Amino acid sequence: MPELDLAPIRSSWRSFRAATLGPAGRRWNKARSRSWDRLPNAVRPLAWLGASLLILAIPYFDATWMRMFFLIGLYVTLGMGLNVVVGMAGLLDLGYVAFFATGAYAVGVFGSPVSPHLDVELNYWFLLPLAIGFGALAGVLLGLPVLPLRGDYLAIVTLGFGEIIRICAINMDDWTNGSQGLYAMPQPDLGFRHVDDVRAFFVMIVVAAFIVWFVTSRLRDSRVGRAWEAIREDEDVAAGMGINTTRYKLMAFAIGASVAALGGAIFAPWLTAITPGSFTLLVSINVLALVVIGGMGSTQGVVAGSIILIGVPELLTFQESKDFLENFGWLRSILNAPIDVFNWVTHLGIESLPPSDEWGDRASDYRFIVFGALLVLVMVLRPSGLFPSRRRQLEFEAPPEGSIARDDEAVI
Amino acid sequence: MTTLFLAGSSAEFWADQVVNGLTTGSIYALIALGYTMVYGVLQLINFAHGEVFMVGAFAGYGTLMAFGGDDISGGMVALSIIVALLAAAAASAATAVTIERVAYRPLRNAPRLAPLISAIGVSIFLSHLVDDYFLNGESRYYPQIFPDGDISLGPLTVSYLQLFLMGGSLLMMAGLYWVVQRTKQGRAIRAVAESRDNASLMGVDVNRAIIITFVLGAAMAGFAGVLNGLYYSTIRGSMGFIPGIKAFTAAVLGGIGSIPGAVVGGLFLGLTETVGRELLNEIPGVNLPNQWKDVVAFGLLVLVLILRPTGIFRQKVTKRA
16 A cells, blocks of 8 residues: 655645745744654654544543543643743743742632622633733733842742742631632533533643644744843843843733642532642642653653653552552561661651552552652653753753853853 | 830740751751752752751661660660760761662753753652561651750740750851861862862862762761751651752752751751741741741742852852753
8 A cells, every 4th residue: 555645735735834824834844844853753743643542542431541641731830831931041040939829819708609708600711811810910010020130049039939829828828728728610611512521621722732732832943032032041142132031021920820829710610629738839849850850951851851750759649559569568567777777876756658559548658759759850860851952952962072162150 | 116016926926936946957067068069069959968967867866766766864865865866967978878879870961851850850769778677657756865954044945955956056067167178088079169170170079089089978868867866856757858848948048068068057947947938937827837938938038049149148150050
């Protein structure tokens, strides 16, 4: 059977797009082919196969699997948003959870009947843009005072901001119902279908992720993206070249923040109830870690990072893994050895590990030990991430013989 | 004017707040020293420093329990606390050196975010190792062996323990300052902080200087761990996180890289978050619960960074700092 040649169809589709969308279409073609061509040849059909199999299989997975898929999708979305701030503009943000919480609480405060101060219940499709707008506003509000700061100062201020938002959510009882949180979230209604089960939410987050991917990759390859890159490499030189650094940094903050708010606005109805406990520093750390571990600036990296850092630990909480863990009873005496030594030296009477049939219930605690060790391991083995973007790879790996040595300073 | 403004509370109340603020502040200051020194030398936010502090607290606890826990009395109290402080310093230093070896040294020339992420990894690993592997999520409590009693001076009342905390930490900080300013190793640290390459060209063993920096900073954190345990009693695996963040804030407030700055920043932060919150509460209609002291602390940080980005003690700040 002769191989089906799709090239003419594809190229005519491209020229159609270029013609109808004008310069925007041409740029789209370029952006699309660029990120696609970066995948190694062998991976491409596999990626297609995997994606289509996954979509076909959605109805067959049970709720725990869908929960995992949803969380991966959510963190892919958040990761792409943070990628704009950290990867493209080079602004280290450790308080990303603040914007995520802003989006979720915007939906909660204006949409849930529980919010004590505001007794309104607005339609979800009105709340979604509202949440994104609030997120962008929060990004600009945080961005304005911290713009003059660089590097690590920025990191610590944003970290503080993330904590402040959480404390506000706990203490502003009149709006957020304090630590009891808000429940009875409004559900998105498509007219023909109510988005109320895990599968529908998964489809929703995939659509959101795709939109975010489209917007951010278009931005990256545009004038704005080049301005961010220039600021990341050297802010003073960028300003010298006539780039309005304030404007572009604020823009990066606002776009990153609105993506996080979008994530939060989908997260809130998915969870049906939000409490301040869902918006801890761990969210910021997770997102930053998956961006860096995946490889800053690359979309494949964000997906890989989410699967490793969000999917795998989630997998550990499955009943199957709990049952599986029971087979490792023989490990108990080995794992207890350090505790025994400790007790022998210090007489502190530390309890030994529980028997292996209880490990499953403790897995949600134990996974953080694995998570922490994993972060160190990946960073030590591959400091530029699993899928470094091409440009950064050139930047960080040893320069070829005879070339000019890289500048150590311009590295964030 | 002042009396009108502070009409709601007595002088004793405010004196108490100041003493409490200075006590927490001196713990922050001790931890901040480790941040500021490591940052000065490596330009790295040592996110695992809070966990080094936690290890020190547990080492001190183990020592006190070995001495007999709540049964310690008489002359043994002083001895056991001194041994606990030394053990904590040693355990913290050993932890910090191991962390440096495993998680930071391989990444010394990597992109700047890489050591930051591995530092966060170490922090999560250690706090959960202690909490979930060793302690099954439980807390431990320091034996209450420090002699009760207090000294009164007018409206000012200071307990012996608070006096010991403030005096002890000042003494340790003075010792550290002496080491850094007057000894050969201290000079090596300062040289590496100024320029790693140049120091290396001048014959300074850079790796050694970095390790000594970690040891000194960790020893301070270990002391702080024991003092914190004696003062607040409760210790757990996750105890290092908030003081760690606060101490970093203190280091930034004082001007990161500066040792006197860290001390002043720590005391200032301790004072602001206790006294500052109460002052805000004096405004009619404002009632901030205790948790808002973190908001006050971070709000202060943002303000200082905007108004005086190099901290109270202006350091020569490089472009990227």
